[in-house]
Amino acid sequence: MDTFITWFTFAVVYGTILSISACGEIINEKAGHLNLGIPGIMYLSGVVSYIATKAYEGAVEEPLVIVIILLAVLSSLLTGALIGLLYSVFAVTFRCNQNVLGLSIAAFGVGFGKFLSLVIGAGSTTYPKLAHANDIFNAGLPFLKDLGVVGDLFFNYGFMTYVVIIILVVAMFFFRRTRIGLNLRSIGESPATADAVGLNVSRYKYIATMIGCSLAGLGGMIYVMQFSGASWSTNNSIEALGWLAVALVIFVSWKPIHLLWGAPLFGFLFWAYAYLPNMLSINGFTGMTQIIQMLPYLVTIVVLIINSSRKKKENQPPASLGLPYFREER
C-alpha cells in the first residue's frame, strides 16, 4: 500500500507539471501554433526561477514567503512569455516554418538554461537546495493532509498542484463559455474566417502564444520547486516532460479539462518502472526502465489512431495548426 501511495503521489506531482505545460501548449495550438519549443521553455523557466529565488534567499536573512512565491512564479511566467513573444515574432510577423522554429527554441532553451547554470555555479552539475522555497512549495494543505490515507493521496501536495487544477477548470470555461475563448478557437481553425468577422488575428496569436508559453514556464518552475525540492541539477529531465506534455495534448484531444485525469495517468505510466515490479514482486526489471517509460507515448499513438478513425471533427487538431496566415492572397 505504501508503495502505491508513493507511486500515486509521484504521478500527481508529475501530472501537475505535465498538465500546466500541456495546457499552455493547448492555448498555443488553439491559436494555430504548433509550438514544439515547450521543452526548452520549461527548462529555461525552471533555471531562471531557481536563480531568482536563490539570489533572494542568499541576500536576505529572513526571506518572506510571499516574496519567494512571487519571485519564483513571476520569473518563470515572464521567461515563458518572453520566449512566446520571440516565437510569435518569427511565426506571425515573419511567418517562419513553425516546426523548425519550435525545435530551435527547444534546443535554445535547454542550451541557454545550461549556460545560465554554469554562470551561477561554475563547473558543477548539481546545485544546493533552497530550504525556504522547498518548505513553501511542498507544504501540503493544512489539516486536510493529516487525514490518513486520504490526506496522503489527495491533500499532501504543494499548493501549486491545487492552483494548476483551478487553472485547468478556468481554461475549460474559457474555451467553452467565453467570447474570447470562442474567438481564439476560431483563429486556430480558420484565421481567414476570424479576420472576416473583424478579429485581429495577429494580436490573438501573439497574446495566446505568450500566455500559453508562460504557463509552460510555470510548469518548469513547478518541476524545480516542487518535484526537485527547490534544487537544481543540469542532469534533470525537464525536457523529457516537455515532450510528454506535447504528446499529452494529443492524448486529451485539445481539451484542458481532460488533463485532470490524463496528466496523472501519464505520470503513473512514466513512474511504473519504479513501483510496479516491486508491488507485484517481480524481479529482473532493471534493464527495462526506458521501455516502460515509453508507455505514455504508446498510449498517445493508440489514442491518435482511435481519434482519427472515429472521424469526429471535434477531436481533431485545430484545422489551421502550423500554417502561417496571409491576408491579401488571391
Add this chain to the structure above:
Amino acid sequence: MENAIELIGISKRFGKTLANDSVNLTIHKGEILSLLGENGSGKTTLMNMLCGLYYPDSGTIKINGKEVTISSPKDAFEHGIGMVHQHFKLIEVFSASDNIILGLKEEGFFVDHRKVNREVKEIATRYDFEIEPKKKVYRMSVGEKQIVEIIKLLYRGVDTLILDEPTAVLTPQETKKLFNVLRKMREDGKTVIIITHKLNEVLELSDRVAILRKGKVIETIETAKANESILTDAMVGEHVALHIDRDEPKKDDEVLRVEHLNCTSSQGIKLIKDANFSIYGGEILGIAGVSGSGQKALLDAITGLRHSDFGSHITFKKVDGEKEELVGKTPKMIKHLGVRLAFVPEDRLGMGLVGEFGMTGNMLLRSYEEGHSYFLHTKKPHALAEQIKDQLHVVTPSLETPVRKLSGGNVQKVLVGREIASSPRLLLTAYATRGLDINTSYAIYNLLNEQKRKGVAVVYVGEDLDVLLALTDRILVLCDGQVTGIVDSRTTDKMTIGRLMSNNVEVKHD
C-alpha cells in the same frame, strides 16, 4: 430613391492586371441589385473592397452620402455592409450559433448560448429560414451553410447584404427558397447585391442590374426594361456567337466502354450510380452537371485514381483492338498496359503540374521512367517544352521559370500541350477553360478539335452549357452521381440539359 452606397472612381490593381478600372456605381436603398459579368470581369474584387477585404488603390466610397474609409471587414460591419463569400467563411467544428456570434464584442464576456439560439431562431422565423442553431457546420449541407452565413450578417445588423454567386452550389429548390428569403429582406428594407453570371436569375430576382466588363461598369439597366439578349450583349460586348468549328464525328471506333460503374466515397456516399456509356474515337463527349454531381469521381475512376465498386467494368480498346479492363488498376499499371490515356485535371497546379518546376521539369513528369541510367534524361523533355512553347504560344520568361508564376491560360497550355504530346487515344479534360480568357479558351477548343480529327476520343467536362452545345458531339448529363441522359449536342437545347441536370427525368438514350 435614396442612395445607400455610392462608389466613385474605384480602381484596384493586382500586379499587372487592372481588376477594377475607375468604377462608378450607385446602389439604392431597399433594392436588389445584380452585378452581372463574365468570370474575371471584376465583380468580386469590387465587392471585396466594399466589405473591407481589399482596399481600393484610388476612388471614394460614400455611404448615406458621407465619405467613408473601409479598411477591414469590421469597418464594413460598422457601416452595415456584409458579404457572403463564394467560399464560405465558417468554422467547421463550431455550431451554427457559435459561428453567428463569432467576433462580436457587444454581448459581454460570457456567451449566453440560450439567448443566442433564441435570437437566431427569431431571425430565421422572420425571413423563413430553416436552421438548427446547435448543429455543427461540418454536418451541414451547402445550403444550410449558406443560411448560417446570411444569418451571421443579419445578426450583426447588416442592412446591405452582398452575395457572391449564391446559387452556384444550390439545388433548384434551395435556390427558390433563397430567392424568397432575399425578397423578404427587400420588403424589410434591406439592400441586397448579388454577384452572378446567370441571366435568368438576374431577370427573375433583381430590380436593377449593373453589368461589368473587364473591370468596368458598362451600364446599369432596370431589370424591367431588360431581356436576355440585351444583357448578353452588354456582358460580352460585341455579339459573340460561339463559332467553334465542329466536324462530324466518326462513330465506329469504341475506345472506352463503361458498364455498371459504381463508386462509393470513404464516407459511404454513392458518388457514381450505375453509369453505362461508351466513348468513341473521333468525337468529343461533353459531361454536364451541377458542380459536384460526380464529374470528378467519374474521371478519377477511369484514370485509376479512385476505386470502383465490385462489379464495375471499364473496358479500353487499344489501337490493335486488344481490350483492357481498367477497374482495379493503378494509374501506373494502366500506363504499363499500353493504354494511351491523357488527363487534364481540374486542379491544374495541384494534380496536373508541379508549380515549383519549370516547363521542362513538368514535361519530365510523364517520362521519368524512360532510360536506364540513374540520371534524368532532360534532352527530350526540354525539346518538348520548347516545342509546346512555340506551337501553343506559351508566354514565359524561360523554360525553367516555375510554372506557378505563369498566368492561368499559360499554365493550362503547358498542361494540355504535355498531355496531347503523349499522343493519347483517350483524352480526358475537366473544366479545361475555367478562368481563361476568350482567346485562350478558343485555342484550347481548337486543340481539342484537332485531337478529335486525329481520331482521339475526347471527354470535355464543362460548366458553360453554350460551350458544351457548340463544341461537343454528345453530352452526358450527370445529376447526383447518376447519368440522367446522353443527348446529341446538335439537336438538343439548354432547357433539356438544364432539366436533366436538376432532376432524374429519363430521356431516351441515343
